[in-house]
Amino acid sequence: MYRTTPPVIRLSDYQPPEFLIDSVQLRLELDPRQTVVEAELRLRRNPAATRGDGDLRLAGEQLELEAIRLNERSLTPAEYQVADDHLRVRRVPDRFRLWTRVRLNPSANTALEGLYVSGDMLCTQCEAEGFRRITYFLDRPDVMATYRVTLIADPERYPVLLANGNPAGEERLADGRLCARWDDPFPKPSYLFAVVAGDLRAVEARFTTASGRQIPLRIYVEPGNEDKCAHAMQSLIRAMRWDEERYGREYDLDVFNIVAVSHFNMGAMENKGLNVFNAKYILARPETATDADFAGIEGVVAHEYFHNWTGNRITCRDWFQLSLKEGFTVYRDQEFSADMGSRGVKRIEDVRQLRARQFPEDAGPMAHPVRPDSYIEINNFYTATVYEKGAELVRMQAHLLGPERFRQATDLYFERFDGQAVTTDDFVGCMESASGVDLTQFKRWYSQAGTPQLDCADRFDAATGTYRLEVRQHTPPTPGQPEKQPLHIPLALGLLDAQGQDLPLRLQGETKAPAPGTRVLELRQPVETFVFTGFEGLGAPPVPSLLRGFSAPVHVSYPYTDAQLGFLMAHDSDGFNRWDAAQTLAQRRLLAMVEEFVQAQAGAGA
Numbered sequence: 001m002y003r004t005t006p007p008v009i010r011l012s013d014y015q016p017p018e019f020l021i022d023s024v025q026l027r028l029e030l031d032p033r034q035t036v037v038e039a040e041l042r043l044r045r046n047p048a049a050t051r052g053d054g055d056l057r058l059a060g061e062q063l064e065l066e067a068i069r070l071n072e073r074s075l076t077p078a079e080y081q082v083a084d085d086h087l088r089v090r091r092v093p094d095r096f097r098l099w100t101r102v103r104l105n106p107s108a109n110t111a112l113e114g115l116y117v118s119g120d121m122l123c124t125q126c127e128a129e130g131f132r133r134i135t136y137f138l139d140r141p142d143v144m145a146t147y148r149v150t151l152i153a154d155p156e157r158y159p160v161l162l163a164n165g166n167p168a169g170e171e172r173l174a175d176g177r178l179c180a181r182w183d184d185p186f187p188k189p190s191y192l193f194a195v196v197a198g199d200l201r202a203v204e205a206r207f208t209t210a211s212g213r214q215i216p217l218r219i220y221v222e223p224g225n226e227d228k229c230a231h232a233m234q235s236l237i238r239a240m241r242w243d244e245e246r247y248g249r250e251y252d253l254d255v256f257n258i259v260a261v262s263h264f265n266m267g268a269m270e271n272k273g274l275n276v277f278n279a280k281y282i283l284a285r286p287e288t289a290t291d292a293d294f295a296g297i298e299g300v301v302a303h304e305y306f307h308n309w310t311g312n313r314i315t316c317r318d319w320f321q322l323s324l325k326e327g328f329t330v331y332r333d334q335e336f337s338a339d340m341g342s343r344g345v346k347r348i349e350d351v352r353q354l355r356a357r358q359f360p361e362d363a364g365p366m367a368h369p370v371r372p373d374s375y376i377e378i379n380n381f382y383t384a385t386v387y388e389k390g391a392e393l394v395r396m397q398a399h400l401l402g403p404e405r406f407r408q409a410t411d412l413y414f415e416r417f418d419g420q421a422v423t424t425d426d427f428v429g430c431m432e433s434a435s436g437v438d439l440t441q442f443k444r445w446y447s448q449a450g451t452p453q454l455d456c457a458d459r460f461d462a463a464t465g466t467y468r469l470e471v472r473q474h475t476p477p478t479p480g481q482p483e484k485q486p487l488h489i490p491l492a493l494g495l496l497d498a499q500g501q502d503l504p505l506r507l508q509g510e511t512k513a514p515a516p517g518t519r520v521l522e523l524r525q526p527v528e529t530f531v532f533t534g535f536e537g538l539g540a541p542p543v544p545s546l547l548r549g550f551s552a553p554v555h556v557s558y559p560y561t562d563a564q565l566g567f568l569m570a571h572d573s574d575g576f577n578r579w580d581a582a583q584t585l586a587q588r589r590l591l592a593m594v595e596e597f598v599q600a601q602a603g604a605g606a
């Protein structure tokens with residue numbers, strides 16, 4: 001059979017949508033084999049559109065179109081065309097209502113995208129492009145609409161019917177079926193749409209927001225799992241409080257629902273007001289779950305909750321911007337977990353993950369930038385680079401701005417872009433506007449793949465009391481990017497005296513010595529030299545503690561002696577670097593022992 005190569009989608013080809021959808025009314029008659037979806041879309045031509053032929057093209061897959069009306073009038077076959085992956089309506093007006101009725105078969109949907117069967121439940125997954133398997137739609141994140149949803153189902157089978165937003169009534173129809181209505185007043189992209197139907201039990205709690213609103217919180221599970229939700233619920237409550245305190249973000253809807261599902265492609269999904277989870281990130285009991293399970297639940301529950309602002313209220317203009325929501329939200333959940341437990345231990349775990357999963361990605365044939373330039377299948381871009389390296393990019397900006405200016409910058413981001421679909425450049429733009437820091441060069445981190453290497457060398461001059469540190473940066477080539485540009489890198493460092501105390505880090509030319517401790521140096525050139533002064537009384541050269549807190553996703557080399565590594569292990573005020581020094585030393589020792597063993601074997605054999 002002849003198959004065409006799938007098209008490559010490029011960031012440089014981005015065009016604003018030709019049409020916008022202001023509101024959506026959906027009616028789903030839920031059935032595992034034959035679900036009927038009626039959709040009424042209020043559409044209008046996008047004043048910002050730059051091209052268009054007057055036709056409307058809606059994405060749709062695996063749908064059987066049964067009826068179509070435009071402003072109440074049924075369309076004749078000549079007025080529209082149905083293809084495998086879209087519906088085209090010819091010469092539409094500038095403003096109109098489009099009504100369609102489609103039929104679909106959830107039980108045949110093994111892609112787990114769109115509406116599918118999970119055990120005895122029906123549920124959805126629409127990120128990235130699953131909504132087109134539910135109805136014909138402008139299934140792209142820069143089309144944001146309000147949704148009113150009516151769900152109809154057999155109450156024996158599906159006594160619980162959930163969708164996004166606020167509950168708007170439930171009733172029995174004359175034919176005995178259950179009918180539930182949900183309203184989501186916050187405009188959202190279609191990938192955040194969700195529906196769940198099943199015989200579920202709710203575990204409930206309440207949260208009072210900063211402004212005093214009472215929000216019922218419910219975690220829905222299959223019967224028998226009610227006693228395994230306590231930790232997830234406590235994690236949710238802590239996350240809601242933390243987002244208010246740390247980012248000034250309050251929850252917006254009247255209810256917040258979570259559902260634990262046994263069949264799920266991703267870890268969890270941040271659908272507006274209705275987060276859907278892989279059961280392993282909700283269910284836990286001390287008798288059967290490990291510490292790592294508990295930590296995983298806390299982190300993922302928080303992650304999905306935090307998306308309500310970083311992802312849902314402000315979303316991605318296109319899928320190249322995936323890290324806009326994922327990088328920032330991973331950074332937020334990492335910081336949350338750091339605040340809830342041990343900051344140092346959390347940082348060690350996150351860097352171990354990054355080194356184990358993202359560094360190899362960046363060093364191999366799959367290397368891609370945090371904001372890719374092109375893709376064939378967006379589902380392949382939910383990567384460690386987009387998520388974890390993306391989080392490091394936000395962390396570096398937080399380092400470059402410092403905590404106060406970073407908070408001002410995120411406040412500005414939420415204010416400027418609420419209700420919009422934006423880009424990583426828009427995010428960095430807020431960091432710049434709020435702080436005055438020039439991040440032009442920093443933006444290369446988003447478009448350049450590969451892990452930079454920093455080679456450090458130093459010299460101490462006891463007579464003049466100066467310490468020179470030279471840092472060379474180099475990023476090896478990656479597929480499609482043979483030449484790399486120097487990056488703007490925050491290098492947090494400390495210098496330890498012979499007693500293991502942090503020295504005050506005064507750069508040459510500065511009149512005042514800062515308090516002893518960590519200082520963030522900014523690298524921009526391929527080679528940078530920093531000269532610290534004021535060390536006249538120092539008997540021995542200071543020991544550098546480089547890249548404290550792992551302030552940038554880079555490799556660092558410095559010719560440490562074993563004694564220096566042991567010294568850092570014992571004295572470094574930075575927990576991450578104490579651990580890292582121990583790792584390096586242990587690795588050296590193990591390799592030396594292997595070498596000795598090999599030598600001894602060779603000697604014995606000779």
Ligand code: SER
Nearest residue numbers: 127266268269270382
């Ligand atoms: N958007 C989802 C999440 O990040 C799926 O990866 O949680």
Ligand code: ZN
Nearest residue numbers: 303307326329
């Ligand atoms: Zn996420």
